[in-house]
Amino acid sequence: MFAPGWARAAGKLKSCFLIVWGACLLQLAAAGAVAAQGRVTQSLNADWRFCKGTAQVPPASAEWQKVSVPHTWNAADVLDDAPGYYRGVGWYRKTLHVPAAWQSRSLYLHFEGASQTAEVYVNGQLAGRHVGGYTAFSVPVGKLLRFDGAGLSANEVLVKVDNSPNPNIPPLSGDFSFYGGIYRDVYLVAANDVHFDLDNYGSGGVFVSTPGVSAAAAEVAVRGTVANDARAARTVRVTTRVLDRSGRTVARQQTRVKLAAGQRQEFRHALGSVPKPHLWSPDDPYLYRVVTTLGDDNARAATLDEVNNPLGMRWFRFDPNEGFFLNGQHLALAGASRHQDFQGLGNALPDALHERDVLLLKQMGGNFLRIAHYPQDPAVLAACDRLGVLAAEEIPVVNGITDSPEFFRTCETMQTEMIRQHFNHPSVIIWAYMNEVLLRLPDGATRENAAGQAYFKRVARLAQRLDSLTRREDPARYTMIVNHGAFDLYQRAGLTAIPMLVGWNLYAGWYSPKLEDFPAFMDQHHRELPTKPLLITEFGADADSRLHAFPGQRFDKTEEYAAQYHQFYLNAIRKRPFVAGAAVWNLVEFNAEQRQEANPHLNTKGLLTADRQPKAAYLYYQSQLLKTPFVRIGSRAWNLRSGTAAGPDSLFCAQPVEVYTNQPTVRLLLNGQELGTRPVVAGVARFRVPFRQGPNQLTAQVPGQALSDQAEIEFLLLPQQLTDARLPFTELNVSLGDQRYFTDAPLHQVWVPEQEYTPGRWGYVGGQAYVEPSNGRLPYGSGRNILGTEYDALYQTQRVGLRQFRLDVPDGQYEVTLHFAELETAPPAEQLAYNLDQRAAAKAAPTAGRSFDVWLNGQLVLPGLGADTYLSPLQATSFRLPASAQGGKGLVLDFKARTGMTILNGIQVKQQY
Helix, strand or coil: CECCCCCCCCCCCCCCCEEEECCEEEECCCCCCCCCCCEEEEECCCCEEEEEECCCCCCCCCCCEEECCCCCCCCCCCCCCCCCCCCCEEEEEEEEEEEHHHHHCEEEEEECCCECEEEEEECCEEEEEEECCCCCEEEECHHHCCCCCCCEEEEEEEEEEECCCCCCCCCCCCCCCCCCECCCCEEEEEECCEEECCCCCCCCCEEEEEEEECCCEEEEEEEEEEEECCCCCEEEEEEEEEECCCCCEEEEEEEEEEECCCCEEEEEEEEEEEECCCEECCCCECCEEEEEEEEECCCCCCEEEEEEEEECECCEEEECCCEEEECCEECCEEEEEECCCECCCECCCCHHHHHHHHHHHHHCCCCEEEECCCCCCHHHHHHHHHHCCEEEEECCCECCCCCCHHHHHHHHHHHHHHHHHHCCCCCEEEEEEEECCCCCCCCCCCCCCHHHHHHHHHHHHHHHHHHHHHHHHCCCCEEEEEEECCHHHHHHHCCCCCCCEEEEECCECCCECCCCHHHHHHHHHHHHCCCCCEEEEECCCCCCCCEECCCCCCCCCCHHHHHHHHHHHHHHHHCCCCEEEEEECCCECEECCCCCCCCCCEECCCCECCCCCECHHHHHHHHHHCCCCCEEECCCCCCEEEEECCCCCCCCEEEEEEEEECCCEEEEEECCEEEEEEECECCEEEEEEEECCEEEEEEEECCCCCCEEEEEEEEEEECCCCCCCCCCCCEEEEECCCCCEEEECCCCEEEEECCECCCCCEEEECCEECECCCCCCCCCECCCCCECCCCHHHHCCCEECCCEEEECCCCEEEEEEEEECECCCCCCCCCCHHHCCCCCCCCCCCCCCCEEEEEECCEEEEEEEECCCCCCECECEEEEEEEEECCCCCEEEEEEEEECCCEECEEEEEECC
């Protein structure tokens, strides 16, 4: 049993059509309808004016900015160093030019999304309000429009949008940014006075289901409502046809409906049995088309309205012991979650970028998308239908709830809007309604006290109301609550018993220390909830694609640790057939303004970077999920490397390289020279590659097949002895206090990890790597946002208490740049709910102010460095100093403390001549 899908928005995919009215390009219907003769749907994305302001309408003299929608006012301020971002009121205005012939029509403004509350005014009169930033809404405007003469009449539309925090509107908090604005498409819909219902929670008003499907036959049912806005009674014909891909009618039914003036009348069609249906699946996403037409009973040729919906014939079930089944066949759900976010655009994406993300998931081999943590643009599910990606969708009840009747009503309205607007998508198999809702308990509430117990009961009451509503609206799909990894807490609150499915967000080996706790948690669920199907709805590790280490460590934000993490998790999931599916957190990096860490304001757990470049983990999943032969060099994106020669007589540096493939063995060549053939273990073949100075071409080949991959890697080889004439010293960039490589591609520089000084080489003398005392996860450094730099990862680590930094460079003229950031005297950071570590100590008190001198080759060059001079807390500071190496003595930097301890975050040395 299942409900098939339908495409909502015109201009979204290839199946949509365009019509022309006058000189305007009219895009076909949003809200689930495809335009017919009787209905015109015109996009209104261009030529808006925007002004941030107060609750009152800004005057005409205010600075109204010309914009197009999709638009958000937070695209830039969520990325700057100033804490917070604008959450308040924004105003949009636009002039509509409406023809006189439309005066008798039913006219609506349809908004695909405005965050998070909207008031729509037409010619100064309130037309409608909407609460919630992630679902569509339609506003009737016909009675407020002016029609002057026989031509086009000008009408002013004014929209007040407000993304202010509101305790009665979810989400209350979350690890993502709550952008404001009209950030999805807007349409003007002109329907005949008799039309399919346009006042049904922003939906298309026609709903398609399949009460029974098998390989032998499928039943199709259609229901909806016809509205008569005319002043006289009407009799109309409602016709539904099911068309296959070639346009052949495979089922048909017609009904006469009598409507009094102003009446709305429901209709139902049971189209009988479609023999031997072409089934929809990820491997073969075959779509039928359901055409529902409204005609005047007295004029056989007249079409009053028409709605087109795609239909997927399939059935599915979840089993607590055996997982997920589609069309009677076992199918492991594998994919990722996704936020509606793009680099530089915020959430105001054109449809093509939404579609591209779904395509990137499909190209990874994924068959499952968790649309988190809110309903997204209609283009997303339309792409899932077309590409064959199964989906779970949820409303944004995240981290906690407000115990108020208004909050409960808002949640129920959101859930109803989501289900009705997206009811017809065959890709949707799960409706969810809570995510980690016990992550933040109210002030004064604990897991044990009475306030906490009362809160658990209120949360469970809301969950039960939402679950019951969902099952009434759509009995064919499954319901789900998504929990964080506090098993006993959700059990005690009763939240594991209410939904049909339980999803767990698990980060063992990331936010908690042991990877081995992940398989143990899955086994606990299966043991203690034996009748409840299980999905892993989140797991992931941050990976800044500029950072690398051998080996990677937990929470070091390197690609190497993230790849190791995902390999462990996928292997553990596959060993447990009772796990129905898993969704990586996240498909792409996304903005979270309150985050700090190595790449501030960005959650870097994405398998793709913010600009959609694949990381190593994405390639790994391709090797595990794709069914066609595949091979990729894991280091292909890390195409600028550096390292020190293997020995005093060596002209190479050996570093590990992983090759990802679904084939049994891989052969690797470096610049045409054989490096050997390795067996593939769980999709990975591992090599050590002797990189040489300059370009290095890696070629991975699958023996016996015409399957290969190449990667061009430039290597900046550092001499082990700095006076080695075979590798003349030119430049050195060192990150102090950590063991990571940092690649700065725009400046063509690689920062190498620190090392202790030995004669003939370079390195520090004395001290220790700084570790933030209040953080139980970071292997070194701080997780705080460093101001005034794009290189936070470099300034977040430092060596404390060092006495010297020495470089035994050849005689010559050099430029030395020293980098500092004061990490210890910084004010406390906001504690983010998702980022808490139960074992972490309270934040250590700030140390007393430090002051120290820096000497370069015996000369005092930086006296009295400290908070009273240049070292402001969490501020990047650097000094460039000329230096001369003479008499074979190299360069010697002395660090002498006056008070406190000396620090150094990074050093760059470049030979001038």
